[in-house]
Amino acid sequence: LPTWKQSVPLGCLESEGDDETAESQDYWIFADELGLCPEVVKLLHDLGERVVIVSSGEQFRRVGEDAYEINPRQRQSYDDLIRELMASGRKPRRILHLWSVTVEQQCDSRESTFEEAQWRGYYSLLYLAQALAACGGGAMQICVVTNNLHAVVGTETIRPEKATVLGPCRVIPQEYSNVVCRNIDIEVPERWTTQARTGVAAQLVAELKATDSAAKVIAYRGGRRWLQ
DSSP: OOOOEEEOOOOTTOSGGGSTTSOOOEEEEEOOSSSHHHHHHHHHHHTTOEEEEEEEOSSOEEEETTEEEEOTTOHHHHHHHHHHHHHTTOOOSEEEEEEEOOOOOOOSOHHHHHHHHHHHTHHHHHHHHHHHHHHOOSOEEEEEEEESOOOSSSOOOOOGGGGGGHHHHHHHHHHOTTEEEEEEEEOOOSSOOHHHHHHHHHHHHHHHHOSOOOOOEEEEETTEEEEO
16 A cells, blocks of 8 residues: 655745746646636746646637637647647746546536546546647656545545546656656645635645655645655
């Protein structure tokens, strides 16, 4: 069974970006539907970083300045997104994938719940990696954020259909040596207040900007950082 050890928390937004002479980097965020993305974007903008937001929709289209929609079930949507952003010089250095951050929902069938988790998790990462490889690019990091995936303290409600994201997280760096993949499992409390979202967003930004990305599977429980 996997074991976990508690880690020293990352410093509050300590990063290589603290140097005022450092060049701004492009961050791509695959936005969740629980309001976490806007908090992350605000923190990154405060640090002078450039952010592209990608939301789930019916087809690829630009919906605003640095904001796009793609269809998670269409490989072509990913190709169109990467091609347009690369053509405009928006090469990613950090990608935050929040599509596997969800709340418990009553569903007609477990089969449909499983299927949706695969399109927004496993296949999304697969298509993203393939599209990025087709267009080239330098070193980058993909942080795949989940909730209810790992049993760390023993009180979690586990969503086993999300476990398939660990496959791409492990294999993508083996296929593409310029890519680092990390899984960060968070808590979504019942009272998902603005303060709670801001706290989680700060943890994610610190992870994104950490200079040492040796830890590949991380979990946050009760504000504490755990490493697998």
